Structures are given as C-alpha cells and as structure tokens.
Amino acid sequence: MGGLMGTEGSPVLAVLPPEVLAALAAGAAGAGVLALVVGAVGGVPGPSGRPSPRRWAPHVSRRVLLGAGAGVLTLVLTRWLVAAAGIGLLVVCWDRLFGAGAEADRGVARLEALATWTESLRDTIAGAIGLEQAIPATAGTSAPVLRPSLNLLVDRLRVREPLAEALVRFAGDVDDPSADVVCAALVLNARLRGPGLRDVLTALAASTREELDVRRRIEAGRRSIRRSVQIVLLIVLGVMGSLAVFNRPYVAPYSTVTGQFALLVVGAVLLVSLLWLRRLARVETHERFLVAPATATARAVAR
Known part of the structure; x- marks a missing residue:
C-alpha cells in the first residue's frame, strides 16, 4: 500500500504533474466521445440504404479494432492522448464522414x-x-x-x-x-x-x-471535392505526425496543458468541418x- 501512496498519505494521482493529469483527463474525454460515436454509427446499408442489424456488430467491431490500433500507435509515437483519441475517432468514423460517395x-x-x-x-x-x-x-x-x-x-x-x-x-x-x-x-x-x-x-x-x-454530373463534381478534402486532411495529419515523431522540440508546447487543450479545440473544429462537408454533399431527393x-x-x- 505504501508504494501506491504519496509522501503524506495522499493517492499517487495527487502527486502527478498537472500536465499528466490534464492529458489523462483529455484522453478519458476522447474515449468517451469515441464510445458515443461508435454507439451512434449505423450498420452496413442494406439494399434500400437502411442499416442491416445482422451485419452491424461485425462492421463496428472491425472499425473499433482499427480505431483502437491507430489510437494506440498514435499514443506511442506522439505521447498525446488527445491526438490518439482523435485519430481513433477518425478511423472509426471514416466511412461515416467520407461514405457519401458510396451512398x-x-x-x-x-x-x-x-x-x-x-x-x-x-x-x-x-x-x-x-x-x-x-x-x-x-x-x-x-x-x-x-x-x-x-x-x-x-x-x-x-x-x-x-x-x-x-x-x-x-x-x-x-x-x-x-x-x-x-x-x-x-x-x-x-x-x-x-x-x-x-x-x-x-x-x-x-x-x-x-x-x-x-445526378451523375453532380456526383462527379462532388467526388473531386471529397478527394481533395481527403488529400488535404491526410497531408495535415502526416505533417503533424512527422513533426511529433522526428522534431519533438518544435511541437513541445503541445505536451503542456494549454497545448493539449489547443489540440482538442483544433480537432473539434476539424470534426465539425468534416460533418458540415458531409451534409453539403448529401443528395436531396423528393419525398x-x-x-x-x-x-x-x-x-x-x-x-
């Protein structure tokens, strides 16, 4: 028990640096958001476009495993819990964010x-x-x-x-x-x-x-826009990941409490932008x- 207590009998969490506590809190929040999004993700569309309950569980399981693997890899390389939660969320929801073309x-x-x-x-x-x-x-x-x-x-x-x-x-x-x-x-x-x-x-x-x-002409134009957005997103994530791995001093401010909060705000803005883009790309049909x-x-x- 003594190994788990601080010098004055307080729990070990009480003696952790504020930066570590903030990172843990941000990671817990990201995991909660990831769980909520996974719960809201529908199954594989059936012939009429509706989710198929029988195929929902395998599809979500694969996405969750891929997202968890990407999140763990990001955490190991960058040591940023917010980035790990964001990358995992992006992998899980990739089809939802960029699947309008298939629909x-x-x-x-x-x-x-x-x-x-x-x-x-x-x-x-x-x-x-x-x-x-x-x-x-x-x-x-x-x-x-x-x-x-x-x-x-x-x-x-x-x-x-x-x-x-x-x-x-x-x-x-x-x-x-x-x-x-x-x-x-x-x-x-x-x-x-x-x-x-x-x-x-x-x-x-x-x-x-x-x-x-x-419909074909409209979809051809939208497909090029979606491809451009995917390329820009991958370039931004690739550059940020390369800096976090190969040039740690340059991105060292993101390891602080303020930096993790700023990274969380940037990720939220990026997510809202992708959702807005998906809404704009949705084909409006007659009732x-x-x-x-x-x-x-x-x-x-x-x-």
Whole structure:
C-alpha cells in the first residue's frame, strides 16, 4: 500500500504533474466521445440504404479494432492522448464522414436500373401481353440492384395478390421517389385498364434518364471535392505526425496543458468541418408519396 501512496498519505494521482493529469483527463474525454460515436454509427446499408442489424456488430467491431490500433500507435509515437483519441475517432468514423460517395453511387445505380427496367417493361408490353405477364418476364433480366425487389413482386403476383397492392409494396421495397412515379402509373393502368401505357412508360423512362444524367454530373463534381478534402486532411495529419515523431522540440508546447487543450479545440473544429462537408454533399431527393398502407394507397391512386 505504501508504494501506491504519496509522501503524506495522499493517492499517487495527487502527486502527478498537472500536465499528466490534464492529458489523462483529455484522453478519458476522447474515449468517451469515441464510445458515443461508435454507439451512434449505423450498420452496413442494406439494399434500400437502411442499416442491416445482422451485419452491424461485425462492421463496428472491425472499425473499433482499427480505431483502437491507430489510437494506440498514435499514443506511442506522439505521447498525446488527445491526438490518439482523435485519430481513433477518425478511423472509426471514416466511412461515416467520407461514405457519401458510396451512398450516392448506390442511388445512381438504383435509378439506372429503374430506367432500364421501365424500358424493358415497355418493350415487353409491345408484344401484346398483359402487365401481369410482362412483369415476370422482365424480372430475370433486370439489374442486380433491382432484382430482389422485382423477385418479391413476382412472388406476390404468384400468390394471387392484387396487382395494384403488389406494385405499391414494390415501390416501398425500392424506396425511391422515381419508383413511386413509375409504380403509380402502373397502378392506374392496373385499375383502369386504359390505353397508352407504352407512351407513359416511354415518357417516364426518358424522364428517369434525364434525372440520371444530372445526378451523375453532380456526383462527379462532388467526388473531386471529397478527394481533395481527403488529400488535404491526410497531408495535415502526416505533417503533424512527422513533426511529433522526428522534431519533438518544435511541437513541445503541445505536451503542456494549454497545448493539449489547443489540440482538442483544433480537432473539434476539424470534426465539425468534416460533418458540415458531409451534409453539403448529401443528395436531396423528393419525398415519397406511396407510403400509405398498400390497400389504401392503391385505392387512393385509382380514384
């Protein structure tokens, strides 16, 4: 017990230098923020962009291990707890901060698949077959991103579910405003059995192609901006890390209480900037309108 006590019976923490105590406090705060962010991080997006609960734990475990390893390595090289917590947090949240490109690519792929399927459905209907027969005929040749939803639609039709209700549920599976427009036109045709479906599908396919071209041009510009931000961030971290390892006297002020606090403020400003950039890079889409229960929506659209 005597080895753990100070000269006057106080705990050993009481005789530690203020700089060490401040570094420990900053490290504890960083670990707490890291734990909160890890708890808020979602799982791996599923086909519709929603997190998949079954794959959440392995994905987070890998990220946490990588972040912990990067934090420990940073702590060993720099002896700065704030820097170690910040690097660990950055590694854990890298996909969240710079993953908008993958999300946008999934949206573009889904939109292209929807346009292709609409054109295929139009050409199949031209063979003088009904909509109930045209949908199963086009499901097998659809794009992989849309095929699971189409297979569910075909299965619902096989169990004698009404076509209008099955189409509304298909729009919910795709979870895209453009799919709502296409499915609304198909629901109207299924209820009213009027002519002109080919012309409507042609116009919808052309509109979807135009939206696809615009989305691709916008995403190309945003991808270059995200790449530039990543390069600047890596250069800043690399220069700071090199100075901390190879030129300790130059960055010695960061080892003090004031220096650790300044480093914490700089890291917070950098994190806020990255979050703001991600928000600016988010693609704003129209609200879906086929969101009511299937039967009620189908009847409302039919009216």
